[in-house]
Structure formats: C-alpha cells, structure tokens
Amino acid sequence: MRNNYLKNTLIIFVLLCNLGCDQITKNMAREEIDEYQIIPIVERYFTLTKVENKGAFLSIGSDMPEQVKLILLSLIPLGTLLFGLYYIFVRKDLNLVSGLALAFAIGGGLGNIYDRLFRGSVTDFMHMDFVFFQTGIFNMADVSIMVGMLLFFSQSLIGGKKKPNIYTFRKDV
DSSP states (O other): OOHHHHHHHHHHHHHHHHHHHHHHHHHHHHHOOBBTOOOEEEEOOOOOOOOEEEEGGGTTTTOOHHHEEEEEIIIIHHHHHHHHHHHHHHTTTTTTTHHHHHHHHHHHHHHHHHHHHHHHSSSEEEEEEEESOOOOOBOHHHHHHHHHOOOOOOHHHOOOOTTOTTOOOOOOO
C-alpha cells in the first residue's frame, strides 16, 4: 500500500512539473518573443523563434475544418491521455521507469492539448540546428513527450522480461 502511494505521488509530481514547466515557458515566449523573431541562444545551433501552431506535429492538420481538428487533435488525444492516467494508477505492478515514462509523455501531451483547447493553438518557440539535421520548432511539452519515449525505448533495450525488475512497485517488496 505504501509503495503504491509513493508511486502515485511521484507520478503526479512529475506530471505537474512537466505541465507547469511547459505552461510557464510558453507564457514567457508569448510575452517576450515576437512572432517569427529569431533570438540566437547558442549561435545558430539553438534559437528561440515563436510560432503559433494550429495543427499537430510540424503543423500537420492545421488546414482541417475546426470540428475535425477538435476531434482529431484534442478530444481523441485527451481521451487517450486520460486512459493512460487511469492505467498508471490502476496497474499495481507498473515499474518505476514505465511509470515515469508515462508521466513525462502524458504531462507533455496535456500541456499541448490545454493550449489547443483554451488558446486555439500551441505555442512553439525552440529550434535546434545540428548542421546535418535540424528540428522543427518545438516547446517543453514536446521535450517531455520525447523524454517519456526515450525512457520507454531505453527500458526496452536495457531491461529484458527474463530479468527481475528491481524497480517494480509491489506490496511484498
């Protein structure tokens, strides 16, 4: 019982931190950066550039009718994220890395959906150029989602099902 309480507390904390960091940085970008203004942070490799994204990743779906966009880009993802939260809190055998991965991904997803529902667009403001590869313009919610996916990916590479997982939340541990 105590381990389950600790798991839920940690997951809620990570979710709220991701959501708070996302919303604070987006508000700062909205107030301090003009639309399409380019502010170099690390020469041309890391810049700030504010863009209001009315679609999903890389503005996909921004030209869809508003009702379709609401369903496909907000309501269905929101339902999926809420199911993910339910899954986290119901699964007693969920290991720590999986719980944290879901908390990062869900926290980031909720940050972007909040913007779509209450602002009509998602504020993106960071851009990275690695010379041979560059990112689209993104925000901290996107970073949270990527951290969650990297945690899942690393866990699948490192942790095999045959080995016992020492980070599993269980009553008997």
